Amino acid sequence: MKKITINGIAQILKLGAERGISQADLLRDSGIKPEILKDPYASIEPTQEFQVLRTLLSHVKDDTFGLIAGEHFRLSILGILGAAVPNAATVKDAIQFFIRFINLSYTYFEVTYEQTQQGAIIRLKDKIELAQLRRFFIDRDTMFTLTAFKDLFPQPHSLNGLKLKLGYEQPKEVAFYINKFNCPIEFSEGDTLIYLDQKILAQTLQQSNELTLKLMEQQCLDVDAKLTGKVSVVEKVTQILLSNLAQTAPLEHISKQLGLTSRTIRRHLQKEGIQFQKLLNNLRCEEAKRLLNETSWSVENIAIALGYSEPGSFIHAFKAWMDCTPTEFRKSNS
Numbered sequence: 543m544k545k546i547t548i549n550g551i552a553q554i555l556k557l558g559a560e561r562g563i564s565q566a567d568l569l570r571d572s573g574i575k576p577e578i579l580k581d582p583y584a585s586i587e588p589t590q591e592f593q594v595l596r597t598l599l600s601h602v603k604d605d606t607f608g609l610i611a612g613e614h615f616r617l618s619i620l621g622i623l624g625a626a627v628p629n630a631a632t633v634k635d636a637i638q639f640f641i642r643f644i645n646l647s648y649t650y651f652e653v654t655y656e657q658t659q660q661g662a663i664i665r666l667k668d669k670i671e672l673a674q675l676r677r678f679f680i681d682r683d684t685m686f687t688l689t690a691f692k693d694l695f696p697q698p699h700s701l702n703g704l705k706l707k708l709g710y711e712q713p714k715e716v717a718f719y720i721n722k723f724n725c726p727i728e729f730s731e732g733d734t735l736i737y738l739d740q741k742i743l744a745q746t747l748q749q750s751n752e753l754t755l756k757l758m759e760q761q762c763l764d765v766d767a768k769l770t771g772k773v774s775v776v777e778k779v780t781q782i783l784l785s786n787l788a789q790t791a792p793l794e795h796i797s798k799q800l801g802l803t804s805r806t807i808r809r810h811l812q813k814e815g816i817q818f819q820k821l822l823n824n825l826r827c828e829e830a831k832r833l834l835n836e837t838s839w840s841v842e843n844i845a846i847a848l849g850y851s852e853p854g855s856f857i858h859a860f861k862a863w864m865d866c867t868p869t870e871f872r873k874s875n876s
């Protein structure tokens with residue numbers, strides 16, 4: 543499991559102090575020494591954060607506390623990642639940049655960006671067992687996302703076209719959630735989904751600066767390497783592909799993102815025993831099966847979402863993967 547920077551714990555301690563809970567009490571049994579809180583390059587294990595949060599929640603006794611925490615986890619506390627995101631050209635670009643460097647955030651979910659007919663979905667999928675902390679992290683990360691959007695474009699009307707599905711059963715405090723999020727919201731077990739209208743995704747960011755973003759991109763890569771250790775090219779390529787499978791020229795897109803030639807990327811993948819097209823096909827196949835099972839999208843729209851220029855190419859590829867057409871697959875699983 544990845545290490546995380548110390549910045550997140552600093553916010554948790556601040557929230558505790560506001561409620562009269564001492565730093566010593568919150569850090570007890572966590573193994574976190576107070577002196578490392580002054581080191582901006584320090585990192586801790588997730589299990590240490592979990593212990594601090596369990597202690598905090600045992601004092602607070604508020605099931606909605608994740609929403610309050612999410613309002614405090616602003617872009618500004620994410621270090622170089624938080625500083626880089628506002629330099630993207632559009633909201634869509636900002637989201638995809640953020641997901642690419644998701645390791646620099648505080649989330650414990652697998653986060654993906656999925657293109658839809660109406661816009662896009664940010665999906666938060668369980669990656670590790672969070673037990674009693676799961677609702678807290680869902681609330682924190684969802685509220686953080688909405689707060690980040692408001693920081694990027696604070697106009698009152700700018701979040702029209704946003705709705706949520708939180709991945710747990712409807713709580714008794716539903717009115718509090720509706721008031722906090724101020725957008726359509728539903729609850730059910732499973733993944734947490736943030737639906738974004740195309741109008742939101744297309745909004746330009748006033749701070750956009752391509753040169754600054756490129757400079758900070760390299761800094762993000764450096765910090766990511768320190769936190770996670772050496773990341774394989776396969777992992778990097780997979781992460782970029784999953785952030786947007788709709789790319790019609792995926793290898794060229796990855797080449798631009800990583801600052802490597804297409805030939806170099808293929809060579810690195812081969813060293814790890816992976817062919818680029820096979821990796822891309824596997825990811826497309828899994829996403830195609832999910833969309834056929836979980837949505838009523840037409841085969842044409844699924845083809846577009848997966849980066850195919852025409853339905854015929856997608857149908858031919860799917861038949862090679864699954865030995866049946868997309869329509870036959872959907873019928874057999876309905």
